[in-house]
Amino acid sequence: MKKFLTLSTPLIFVFLLLPFAAGNGSPLTSAAMDGETAEVQKLIKEGADINAQEDDYGFTALMFASLSGYRKIVSALLEAKTDVNLKSNDGFTALWAASESGHKEIVSMLLKAKANPDWQNNKGGTALILAASNGHKKIVSMLLKAKANPNLQDNEGWTALMLAAPDGHREIVSALLKAKANPNLQMNKGYTALTYASIRGYKDIVSMLLKAKANPDLQDKEGYTALIWASGVGHKKIVSALLRAKANPDLQNKYGLAALMIAAAKGHKDVVSVLLAAKANINLQNKYGLTALMYASRYGHKEIVSILLKAGANFNLKSENGETALSIAEDKKYSKITDLLIKAGAK
Numbered sequence: 001m002k003k004f005l006t007l008s009t010p011l012i013f014v015f016l017l018l019p020f021a022a023g024n025g026s027p028l029t030s031a032a033m034d035g036e037t038a039e040v041q042k043l044i045k046e047g048a049d050i051n052a053q054e055d056d057y058g059f060t061a062l063m064f065a066s067l068s069g070y071r072k073i074v075s076a077l078l079e080a081k082t083d084v085n086l087k088s089n090d091g092f093t094a095l096w097a098a099s100e101s102g103h104k105e106i107v108s109m110l111l112k113a114k115a116n117p118d119w120q121n122n123k124g125g126t127a128l129i130l131a132a133s134n135g136h137k138k139i140v141s142m143l144l145k146a147k148a149n150p151n152l153q154d155n156e157g158w159t160a161l162m163l164a165a166p167d168g169h170r171e172i173v174s175a176l177l178k179a180k181a182n183p184n185l186q187m188n189k190g191y192t193a194l195t196y197a198s199i200r201g202y203k204d205i206v207s208m209l210l211k212a213k214a215n216p217d218l219q220d221k222e223g224y225t226a227l228i229w230a231s232g233v234g235h236k237k238i239v240s241a242l243l244r245a246k247a248n249p250d251l252q253n254k255y256g257l258a259a260l261m262i263a264a265a266k267g268h269k270d271v272v273s274v275l276l277a278a279k280a281n282i283n284l285q286n287k288y289g290l291t292a293l294m295y296a297s298r299y300g301h302k303e304i305v306s307i308l309l310k311a312g313a314n315f316n317l318k319s320e321n322g323e324t325a326l327s328i329a330e331d332k333k334y335s336k337i338t339d340l341l342i343k344a345g346a347k
Contacts, residue, residue: 025054032061037072040065050082058089066106067097074106084115091121099127099143102136107143117148124154132160137171140164150181157187165205166196173205183214190220198226198242201235206242216247223253231259231275234268239275249280256286265295269304282313289319297325297341300334305341315346 028048031039040061044050053060062082065073074094078084087093095115098106107127111117120126128148131139140160144150153159161181164172173193177183186192194214197205206226210216216226227247230238239259243249252258260280263271272292276282285291293313296304305325309315315325326346329337 025059026052026061028052028061029054029059029064032070032073032077033059033064033068035065035068035070035073037070037076040073041076044076044080050077050080051086053086053088058087059092060086060088060094062086062094063088063092063097066094066103066110067101069098069101069103069106071103071105071109074109078109078113084110084113085119087119087121091119091123093119093127095119095127096121096125096130099131099136099139100134102134102139104136104138104142107139111142111146117143117146118152120152120154123156124152125158126152126154126160128152128160129154129158129163132169132172132176133163133167135164135167135169135172137169137175140172140175144175144179150176150179151185153185153187157185157189159185159187159193161185161193162187162191162196165193165202165209166200168200168202168205170202170205170208173208177208177212183209183212184218186218186220188221190218190222192218192226194218194226195220195224195229198230198235198238199233201233201238203235203237203241206238210241210245216242216245217251219251219253223251223255225251225253225259227251227259228253228257228262231263231268231271232266234263234266234271236268236270236274239263239271243274243278249275249278250284252284252286256288258284258286260284260292261286261290261295264292264301264304264308265299267296267299267301267304269301269307272304272307276307276311282308282311283317285317285319289317289321290323291317291325293317293325294319294323294328297329297334297337298332300332300337302334302336302340305329305337309340309344315341315344
């Protein structure tokens with residue numbers, strides 16, 4: 001699972017192409033793009049169309065100046081009453097440009113000029129989503145103070161919180177939660193902010209989300225929970241935190257995999273022990289009849305086999321193909337695991 005920010009054409013990519021598009025714009029947009037403050041001021045006085053948009057991307061002089069951080073040009077355009085909420089062809093605004101680039105002074109100027117913090121681009125993204133994703137904590141605070149909606153989702157379901165959590169932006173996560181960001185919103189594939197923080201191993205962010213009443217048992221479209229994900233990557237402390245928050249250790253994904261099975265398969269013995277202490281069902285079977293013991297036997301995890309046997313795992317259970325933990329170990333030629341199972345009574 002990877003994070004993809006759906007911002008249509010990324011602004012930084014557009015910025016790289018702008019010199020080639022300059023000839024398709026007005027003298028004002030070209031001067032703003034080049035940072036020529038005196039020329040911009042001159043053109044404004046001469047009555048240039050301050051809202052003109054260049055042909056290729058639909059950028060205005062204000063967008064160019066906001067993206068590049070030309071504060072004096074932004075100030076001149078705002079004084080001339082340029083339309084602060086005009087959108088480019090992809091739906092970007094000047095506030096978007098400044099928020100992505102991290103120009104906090106310009107963000108402040110635009111917000112004072114009544115820039116709408118909740119405008120969404122053609123794919124549903126917002127300035128807050130951009131700022132949170134890029135770790136611009138001061139800009140996030142400005143946008144939230146301007147009543148930006150922290151729960152807006154783009155077309156794929158991403159929220160600012162979902163994008164801040166997996167990148168470890170703790171202060172931004174905290175600010176969003178204080179602004180009533182909903183930790184239980186799910187993107188189209190069903191992932192949540194808690195899912196991402198659990199996978200990436202950010203225990204403090206997981207704790208913040210759980211304190212804000214994130215539901216640890218929400219399942220994505222394939223049935224995975226934050227606990228299953230955390231167990232699979234071996235984040236013992238996060239697994240413990242989720243279990244303390246009453247995460248159900250026996251929830252299964254659409255393949256029938258539960259946290260204990262995936263931890264056993266991946267060789268995370270400490271996680272296996274934590275799950276067993278939380279009363280995870282040791283004999284739970286997936287849709288193919290495989291158990292945690294069978295997985296540990298299949299992948300050669302001798303210590304986990306021993307832990308499971310001591311905890312009372314049933315070594316006589318069979319998969320839908322008639323396999324047992326012993327037959328699997330024998331087939332893989334894991335002699336030490338085979339010996340353990342036979343010593344425990346497997347036949």
